[in-house]
Amino acid sequence: MERSDPAIRLIDVSLRYGKTLALDAITLDLPAGRIIGVIGPDGVGKSTLFSLIAGSRKLQEGRVDVLGGDIADRAYRTGVCSRIAFMPQGLGRNLYATLSVAENLRFFAGLFGQGKQEREERIDDLLQSTGLQSFRNRPAGMLSGGMKQKLGLCCALIHDPDLLILDEPTTGVDPLSRVQFWDLIERIRAARTGMSVVVATAYMEEAAGFDLLVAMNAGRVLSVGTTQQFLAGTGAKSLEDAFIAMLPEAQRRGHRDVVIPPRPADAVDDVVIEARGLTMRFGDFTAVDHVDFSITRGEIFGFLGSNGCGKTTTMKMLTGLLSASEGEAWLFGKRVTAVNVEMRRRVGYMSQAFSLYSELSVRQNLTLQAQLFGLPPSELPGRVTEMLHRFQLDGVADAMPDSLPLGIRQRLSLAVAMVHKPELLILDEPTSGVDPIARDMFWQMMVDLSRNDNVTIFISTHFMNEAARCDRISLMNAGRVLVCDTPKAVVAARGATTLEQAFIGYLQDADGANATPRVAVAAAAPPGITRAPRRQVFSPRRMWSYTVREALELRRDPIRGTLALFGTVILMLILGFGISLDVNNVRFAVLDRDNSVLSRGYTLNLAGSPYFIQQPPIGDDADMNRRMKSGELSLAIELPPGFGRDIERGTPVAVSAWIDGAMPQRGETIQSYVQAMHAGWLSDTALHRLGIRPPGSPAGVEIRFRYNPEIRSIVAMVPAMIPLLLLMIPAMLTALSVVREKELGSIVNLYVTPVTRSEFLVGKQIPYVVLGMVNFVLLTALATTVFGVPLKGSLPLLALASFVFILSATAIGLLMSTFMRSQIAAIFGTTIVTMVPAIQYAGMINPVSALTGAGAFIGRILPATYFLVIARGTFSKALGFATLGSSLLPIAASAIVLMTLCIILLKKQE
């Protein structure tokens, strides 16, 4: 690659989300081998631009050339994506929380088809140079934000990319980790000269150090140039000011420098928050270790510290979300308890995690919040409008939060926390990911609240310029408070020139031992001549990477595995014994209007049957009516007056049998029972009274019940349970596997790595197929031992059929998962397409041949139908391949069709 060739060339690129124009005819050349920063307020299209360059989003208009080829061209994209690395916005968004650091890396290495040796060497290398080596086995979810970002970077670098795309990699990361992060990038760039890096960042001081800057606003490029050019062009002192100067007049107008008036001297030292020896332990881990502080009314108290040092935990204890293990906290002079509703009314809390209702619009979120805090209905609309206006949310009032960029969502969260005019605000990193103008605006508001309304503000932040604005700050590390004083005093005590230096100094002292080793990054292959990406249609290695990952997640969640295995066993026990197709214990009663010897004999005849249970006799018609209606009686026999006399005389007489037809099948069975009993009684009576047996039909039908001569329910139902359970459980297990990645964001790994859709899907399927086979073994063992239903036919056939059937069942789950957008819908959809058809249309109770209409059609295409034939055939009918082999084909066909559908429906780009 020539040095002069741009790494990225955009020509007239536009993109719309519905009606919103996110990118507006962008034309831009970005040179190779440089580190290029993209800066701009929230929601101007930075992330969208990046996702287009990374190939994770579909191009709508214009042309994007990346590393010398058209990224919209699918063949080119597949080839080039192994030369690009993309780190999406959000802390550890594309990582897997339950997997350890090394496992995450192995997963990504697998996606690029690396062999074991190469992989392990690279992982060691990367972990060594990032200082993550000692956290190798820690789950990614337990890492601090800074470490997560470092791990994300390692995952991005595992395949020696020529182009590294970082979307706000240091947002929400503490200063020390940030320094370490950029240090790492510098060392990597030194080792791999020629690698291009594109970064979006909200930290202007970081951006100032980049080779080239692109300033964006409202979907357009404002300006491209170096920091010096920017400063010279606007005559500003800092990049932040320069950027603000570049913005259109309308946006700039509201901005002014934040001026913090000193606290009034007559401020009453009324303590609002008081903590004494506050401690929180999670098992062996002490998250917060004897923390003390006291904050007075109207004070702005800054809470600083490295990621994972216990800031959030402390805040949660103050709000009553967590109960302290030790120590106590007071708010407004009252002890904090979990249930104090009155106290909650006076506090506004904004958590670090975005916690708004994504299914409610911005206005609805605000309104709900105001209502829950009990704002009078008369004030409500005004208050909501005021908040919308104050936080500049008017334009997006009816938008859904998910469609908004991070910065605007943070603004909304804050608006929500303040809607009820609290006296105390507890804000957990409220400005992470928020652009400079919005941050200043936000601070102006805080200052107004504090100085004018005497609102106490307890705020955590990673921005040093924000920390400097606080009345007092407290620096926390590893659960302990290191220092607590005014910002000036902190800087002075350390003898530093800036707060940032003081802060880093404190942290380095505290960490001491585990400071990042400055290991040079091993010089990997120079870019451009990395091994030509082998175009593989299906790579077992990449597939296996997903298999291992899915299996590890399953193993980390033992409850799910246990439920899946033992749950089926329990279910089989309950259902096997519970479902009974026999009709017995039929409750009947007699309305005997005759009460003669003969009529009593008739009653005795019925009562003697094992199928019937006699209930107290019926008194009259009304009684019969009532007892039939309540379902107490399923059969009522009415013997007419003069029953005995008429029989003696030979006068025709009729017995009435009332049958409850509410359950038709049972009704029919009862009918045939009564018929048989009646015939039996007749012939007995005839024999008894007349001494002759009435002749039967000259040609009797001899009925031979095959396969299940005693007609036991268990023999019919237990083999039928196997298809039901092997369908429901594996389908439900896979039903969430894809949609979950969509909801949590890690689906981006499918978009930007060489893994193909079939590798992704089959890889995910394998662990569940294995689990399903274990289930099969358990169920078969249970059937033959506990239920005593012998497997008379071919076990290999049954096993093979189960295997193919589980392939098909897991494919149903995957299909639902691919098709649906939310986990709830996936669960619901899977239940509908598996449970109802399997129970009703697959022939479990009623044979498929007896069905009509749509149900019959469903029954015929259902793989469960054919597996049921095989299960009953092998268990009860002693059959093998010769007879039942043909039933395998429809099952196999369904598996293939379903998987093909999944692959077609799954998108490789957003």
Add this chain to the structure above:
Amino acid sequence: MRIANIARLGVKELRSLASDPIMLVLILYVFTLDIYVAATVMPETLHNTPMGIVDEDGSPLSRHIADAFYPPRFQPPEMVSINLADLGLDRGTYTFVLDIPPNLQRDLLAGRRSAIQLAVDATRMTEAFTGSGYIDVLVAGEVAAFLRHDAPGGSRPVDLAFRVAFNPSLTQAWFGAVMQIINNVTMLSIILTGAALIREREHGTIEHLLVMPVAPFEIMTAKIWSMGLVVLLACSFSMIFIVQGVLRIPIEGSIPLFMAGAAVNIFATTALGIFLGTITRSMQQFGIMMILILIPLEVLSGGMTPQESMPRIVQWVMTLAPTTHFVSLAQAILYRGAGFGIVWPEFLALFAIGTALFSVTLWYFRRAMKTMS
């Protein structure tokens, strides 16, 4: 204030649901098409029965017998050889194979008794059971008619008159439709409440509620009334427009009474949904747990096979399940026209189960809320 909170949070739940078009389509499906298909799938217990006949006689009588099997109860019987007959039974092609012996007609005309064999696939229990009795009667009738052989002594001395109450023609559709509604009510109320709770937890919005002046009781009650209302409306819609309208199933009793029963039942099942959503930690666990609970609830509640035939222990356990009482209540009201005077014990049982579930869940929910964040 408390009531107001419950109302507002409930409205929020409804808004959330309304913003998910796929869920709305699925809900619509399970209360319309799904009911229709389930109702019409099986017109009668004996329907389209596949049958093979081995005619070793080849006489007019044997053809006469074969002609007696016709749709809709039977598929036109296939005439097969004895070997194929066995294979057909093995493969499940036939449920019944009637073997007419050689010289049947000659023997009968000569006054000798003869026996026709009926082989039955007893793994298909319901069909086997009802069908064999039916075939027995049918064949005897055909033989008698052929021989013009009236039973000696004229009519039987004691006649047996059947009166099938509540569903005189024993139409399966009546049964299938309502049972399907009941199943879907259970499924939907568990999913809507339980899964929605898990989603709130996974998205961190529950935590947000907990820092507000809102009590767990209010959160829970809001979910129950709002989602319960959705299910109840869907259920009423289905009863009125699908069951009575499209399917034209005559309803004996009072629909409002049935709806009242449904409401009490939904109170219990939505509480159960929240319970499941509270004891499981993730959507994945919830999915499996739900299957494990839902299958027994549907299969063993008496809506599929009669309760009284189940083992005692199962019957006893199932009296604790709300669906058991709902099924029995629905059957009594809808088919038998029972009034409140008759079904009040079921109402009481449902209410007791619902209250118990609600209390246990509230206790768990409160505890879980404390450790959730």
